[in-house]
Amino acid sequence: MNNSESLKKSYEMKVRIAINALKSGDFDMAMISTLQAVLDNQDLPEYHNLLGLIAEHHKDYPLACRHYRASYALDPSYKPALHNLERLTNQKFGSTSDHVDFGDVIEVEEPHSSIFLYELLNHRKAKRR
Numbered sequence: 001m002n003n004s005e006s007l008k009k010s011y012e013m014k015v016r017i018a019i020n021a022l023k024s025g026d027f028d029m030a031m032i033s034t035l036q037a038v039l040d041n042q043d044l045p046e047y048h049n050l051l052g053l054i055a056e057h058h059k060d061y062p063l064a065c066r067h068y069r070a071s072y073a074l075d076p077s078y079k080p081a082l083h084n085l086e087r088l089t090n091q092k093f094g095s096t097s098d099h100v101d102f103g104d105v106i107e108v109e110e111p112h113s114s115i116f117l118y119e120l121l122n123h124r125k126a127k128r129r
Contacts, residue, residue, distance in 0.1 A: 011040040018050050019102045045071040045078040049103050
């Protein structure tokens with residue numbers, strides 16, 4: 001196993017520990033594990049999502065929003081940060097969704113996404129030519 005694979009596994013393990021700590025209410029352990037994950041890789045979105053959840057727990061909502069936006073900026077396809085940002089901002093406007101997205105469940109894209117339809121339509125146009 002090379003160094004980059006080792007760092008990736010270490011990052012994933014620390015993120016998993018942080019998620020489990022958050023779920024059990026151990027926010028100190030979650031913070032420690034998240035900050036250790038940052039040392040392994042600062043270019044992945046999960047740790048900002050976790051820092052946002054920790055900030056939310058401490059009722060620092062502006063900081064939580066900044067972390068969710070940073071997570072989204074690192075990877076716009078990372079849905080948990082977007083879900084948490086939407087949940088947090090909608091709560092301010094009267095929505096009552098309490099679903100926290102830890103990022104531990106893999107989301108499956110619907111097969112009829114706009115990219116799929118775009119490629120399908122362009123493929124049909126190419127056949128006609």
